[in-house]
Amino acid sequence: MKILDTALSIECSGKYNGPLLPRNFCERVAIDGRIIRMSNYIENILQTLLPKNTCILKSVALPELPLHSLYTADFILFKLEESDVPRSYEERRDILLDLLSTKTSHLGNSCLTAIFIHVPEDYLISSESTPHWKLIGSQKMRLRQFRTLGFNTVTLNHEKITQIKLQPQLVEDYLRHCLTKVQFLAA
Numbered sequence: 396m397k398i399l400d401t402a403l404s405i406e407c408s409g410k411y412n413g414p415l416l417p418r419n420f421c422e423r424v425a426i427d428g429r430i431i432r433m434s435n436y437i438e439n440i441l442q443t444l445l446p447k448n449t450c451i452l453k454s455v456a457l458p459e460l461p462l463h464s465l466y467t468a469d470f471i472l473f474k475l476e477e478s479d480v481p482r483s484y485e486e487r488r489d490i491l492l493d494l495l496s497t498k499t500s501h502l503g504n505s506c507l508t509a510i511f512i513h514v515p516e517d518y519l520i521s522s523e524s525t526p527h528w529k530l531i532g533s534q535k536m537r538l539r540q541f542r543t544l545g546f547n548t549v550t551l552n553h554e555k556i557t558q559i560k561l562q563p564q565l566v567e568d569y570l571r572h573c574l575t576k577v578q579f580l581a582a
Contacts, residue, residue, distance in 0.1 A: 450481070
């Protein structure tokens with residue numbers, strides 16, 4: 396019910412006066428172990444790939460949304476004007492919360508990028524001679540709702556990264572390509 400309530404609140408904000416259900420602060424978000432391991436691997440590459448003024452937060456549950464894996468971003472990236480990025484997770488988290496609550500004009504939500512790592516179960520794979528991977532409905536809804544909330548979204552295919560993981564340069568190229576599509580990195 397909470398997911399439906401939140402989905403209606405985000406996508407029908409003018410017609411639905413929600414969310415009506417309270418947020419449960421006692422729950423824990425269950426995240427697939429494959430995504431956690433891949434996040435740990437990718438985080439190091441992102442730190443070398445991204446500019447020094449970029450803050451990287453991992454496994455972020457957004458405030459005022461249900462504690463559910465659909466509303467948890469595997470990474471949230473945002474750039475700061477100053478080159479001195481806070482070192483502690485708490486400082487970076489506080490800056491993100493400030494950005495989300497005030498939506499300051501010089502930063503705004505358009506500078507926020509959410510990265511999602513999708514495991515094979517998140518896809519419908521066509522059985523053609525060359526397989527085509529399409530996200531299933533709940534994952535499409537997840538991306539659409541994050542975009543509605545003002546985030547740029549990046550999807551990473553867990554299976555693809557696993558296949559090229561032994562060649563770090565290919566992984567870096569893949570991440571660069573995905574981030575360039577949302578203009579987080581210059582081409």
